[in-house]
Amino acid sequence: MRWKGRTTSSNVRDNRGRGGTGLRVGGGLGVGGIVIVLALALLTGNDPLQMLSMLAGDGAAPTSAPRPADGSPDRDLEFVGVVLGDTEQVWGELFQQQGARYQEPQLELYTASVRSACGSATAAVGPFYCPADHTVYLDTSFFDDMRRQLGGGGDFAEAYVIAHEVAHHVQTLTGTTARVDAARRAGQRVEGADGLLVRQELQADCYAGVWAHHAEARNRWMDPGDIERALATASAIGDDRLQRRSTGTVNPDSFGHGTSEQRVRWFRTGFDTGDPARCDTFAARAL
Template sequence: MRWRGRRQSSNVEDRRGRGGFGSGLGKGGLSFPRGGGSGGIGGRGLIGLVAIVAVLWLLGVNPVDLLQGTLSPDRQTAGTRLPETSAQNQASAPEDELKQFVSVVLADTEDVWHELFRASGETYSEPTLVLFSDQVRSACGFAGAAMGPFYCPGDSTVYLDLGFFRELRERFEAPGDFAQAYVIAHEVGHHVQNLVGILPKYNELRQTLSEREANALSVRLELQADCFAGVFAYFERQRGVLEEGDVAEALGAAAAVGDDAIQRRTQGQVVPDAFNHGSSADRQAWFQAGFETGDVTRCDTFSRDDP
């Protein structure tokens, strides 16, 4: 991904080394997009998104559940990491470069979603992205780094410990800068869901569902965020910032964090009823659907089983 020397977002808040007690509470804000590609979100596209929200009457997300991470809720990292040592501090230069990378990717998501919302006559409300180490306090509660990246609708903020990128590369065997960009774009996809009313509806009604039903609907929620990440990648390609192999990196990450892949790795067997993010194949397929079309209305994971 061609990211060096490009605009960085001003919405990145660095709380690394602050023990997790930064403020960062409050904010909120609601809004919404066009799709690009053939469909867009203007006109009929926007109506399609309203229809998606109507379908979501069947849903309801608990923000505390989101703290489990929208990528890998059953990651087995035990506890939280110890405070940084002087040896760890020597690795700050690579992390500072990662911070710049994250800021560029977030800026790109802002550009894409601002344009999509504008095409629908709406205004996009930008999320904050908080970088933290070890643990962090959010409007959704207190979270450790073991929970992975997550989006909190209570403060419209994405939370990310940069150590997750190392785990993505080494433990999940999904290397590459666009694998990392996929992670960010997926979390921003949850922010878009929050803006258009999907997360609030999901949260409102989830408590009426059985665990099995809630898991099944959570899968559809996550696959839609994957599709939105694909839409983001479509526009990145249009802007000429993708390099050869970038899409393969994103698809590799989507496969690596599929529920079946994680269950096979951690428990030796696959239990589909326990899926809450989607299989590797489904995550790849929905990302690909967004990437091939750039059409947000193709991301209706709630009324169709396949892209």
């Protein structure tokens, strides 16, 4: 992915190395352990971020790569700024076509732990979007975890992760997030293979594909194999694959993101069409 030298967003806050607690979830829970905690949170109706934060132990915290001391460019900061800036362009244009104005989100880089309007979290939670403060939170050590633990990685795969979180911001602006939250408050069961949470996450995958479609059409910045690496990353973080790695079994009743096949297919739908209207997972009879 040929991203260097492009315009960066002014909405990135670099708070790496500031105010971290040095805590790691569950004394070092792996990806599978995190999945189990999130599943329990969904089943009990508790806030997943709060549960993960409460489980913070004394294990060594994952750390982002140190900032260059010699004044050379900071790769992570520049990369995140370029990708976020491109999502701003794409969604700004798409919203304008619908007669609306896109409100740009913030993106905060942090190390080890962070406090957001949605609660405290550690890097083990992975990248997340908080609708209460319209901010994406990212410890870039997650990109290392993608390569080491999940078998994904590469610039475009990392861009997909950022675009997925930005897609949750789009859902907040369009009212999707509020509708899912309202259903939860009304006592509706939102988790499970056909639940609203899975539909919300698959729509975010599709929206990430929409961004990639328009970004590539304008920039021509993808290298051979980029889309395959992004799809491999989407596949690696499917509920079925993570649960199988964690427990050896798959429990669709606790799904919150969709299967590997579903995540790949909905990203591909967005990428192939570039049309957000094709991402209506809530109306789809079969996911």
